[in-house]
Amino acid sequence: MFNFMKTLMLAALITVSATALARAAEQPHTWQLVIPNELIQIRPIDPAPRLTTLEGKTVVLRWNSTGNGNVFLDRLAELMAKRLPRTTVIKSYEKDTSLNDISGSGMRSQRMARTIQGMNPDLVIAAQCDSKACTSWLVADQSRLEKAGIPTITVATTDSVAQARDIQKNHGLTDMCFVTLPRSISMLPRQVVVDQTDAVFDDIVRAATDWSPAGPELAEKIEPYHTRSFTFVGTSAQLRKLFAKRGWSLSLPFVPPTTDKVAAMLKGTSRDPFEVVWMVPPRQGVLTVELVAALGVMAGAKPEHMPFLLSAVEAMKTPESVRHKAVADQPGAGAAAREGSLPTTALDYFAKLVNQVVGGATAPAPDKSAQGKSLGTSTL
Numbered sequence: 001m002f003n004f005m006k007t008l009m010l011a012a013l014i015t016v017s018a019t020a021l022a023r024a025a026e027q028p029h030t031w032q033l034v035i036p037n038e039l040i041q042i043r044p045i046d047p048a049p050r051l052t053t054l055e056g057k058t059v060v061l062r063w064n065s066t067g068n069g070n071v072f073l074d075r076l077a078e079l080m081a082k083r084l085p086r087t088t089v090i091k092s093y094e095k096d097t098s099l100n101d102i103s104g105s106g107m108r109s110q111r112m113a114r115t116i117q118g119m120n121p122d123l124v125i126a127a128q129c130d131s132k133a134c135t136s137w138l139v140a141d142q143s144r145l146e147k148a149g150i151p152t153i154t155v156a157t158t159d160s161v162a163q164a165r166d167i168q169k170n171h172g173l174t175d176m177c178f179v180t181l182p183r184s185i186s187m188l189p190r191q192v193v194v195d196q197t198d199a200v201f202d203d204i205v206r207a208a209t210d211w212s213p214a215g216p217e218l219a220e221k222i223e224p225y226h227t228r229s230f231t232f233v234g235t236s237a238q239l240r241k242l243f244a245k246r247g248w249s250l251s252l253p254f255v256p257p258t259t260d261k262v263a264a265m266l267k268g269t270s271r272d273p274f275e276v277v278w279m280v281p282p283r284q285g286v287l288t289v290e291l292v293a294a295l296g297v298m299a300g301a302k303p304e305h306m307p308f309l310l311s312a313v314e315a316m317k318t319p320e321s322v323r324h325k326a327v328a329d330q331p332g333a334g335a336a337a338r339e340g341s342l343p344t345t346a347l348d349y350f351a352k353l354v355n356q357v358v359g360g361a362t363a364p365a366p367d368k369s370a371q372g373k374s375l376g377t378s379t380l
Helices: 002-025 069-083 106-117 132-147 161-170 190-210 236-246 259-266 289-299 303-316 320-329 333-338 344-358
Strands: 029-039 058-063 088-091 123-129 152-157 178-181 227-234 276-280 285-288
Touching: 029 236, 029 259, 029 289, 029 344, 058 069, 069 088, 069 123, 069 190, 106 132, 123 132, 123 161, 132 152, 132 161, 152 161, 152 190, 161 178, 178 190, 227 236, 227 289, 259 289, 259 303, 276 303, 276 344, 285 289, 285 344, 289 303, 289 344, 303 344
Parallel strands: 058 088, 058 123, 123 152, 152 178
Antiparallel strands: 029 227, 276 285
16 A cells, blocks of 8 residues: 555656646747858859840850740740841750750759850850749759859749749849740640740840849848857747748757757868858758758757768769768768767758758748847747
8 A cells, every 4th residue: 555655656746747847848948049041141243244236146045854945945046047147046955965954953053054155155045944943953054154254044934033033142143134934835835835935035135135233132241151040039839830930940849959059060070161062952042061050950960960961961962873872972971970870860850951941842931030130929
């Protein structure tokens, strides 16, 4: 009987203690947190100088394999031959069929840009942006040419222009020239595509010589590629709700990325925190070493896992078939394994955070109201 009463008292004590701990955990705290997908000021780069005339110039037409883009460009070439006979037109998609695809990776985008540069263009016209992936990579490809001093015109649907401009800014360009179509041409009959090309031909010619950039529209200059932080007062449950609302989490439990935990994570690597390690598709979100640390914290990683996380990012850029080899071949991966490799569940969580929070794979609506001020529970 005594033992039974002792067991009941112990159970009651445990219940009271657990309740007290739970209540303590839900007491409001003041948190100093890193925003896991927003960066201060990308270094602004002006687009390439515009042409003054198309007479005697070489125009390269680029097709990224989206439906009917080649039909649009074929018709554009016909119109240019008739109305601008002294302009040389090169159909890159006939000259080098390896260009007829979405680039899909930074390395391939660079290779395609070099191939097009080898055609000595004075202007590159590309079609078309009409879905997330094709918009993301076509703008990335065109941005590389602009930075190389080659002016571009990108054909985009009205629905894709906003995404295209976000990606252009992520690549640091102050502006980019787009000619818009009212809707996607991918599924339209051939003659309708031809008619739409005729309708925007004059716009394209004007854009080639008369377009001028609007000027820098990026945030104030503070520290390039540095993460933002903010103060939040509330419970852990309210914090999780805030991160889910802002699109900073997967609406799952996570370790809060406090500034001190992120700083501790960065001690696990000698690489520059501001170094850009990937422009994550589809929105070409900028991923720095510092953001890798922040997302690693959220996924439950430790400082000794930083080399492995950075290796994982490199592997994420490659096709699925070579990812395992890429991770194994990365410097630091073996060391991380010897120190106690990151659990698979945490690594998967980290990868999803990179793709969705930074890359915008779920396309969360950006909300920047948290930047530069304290957030209280009244904002929830």
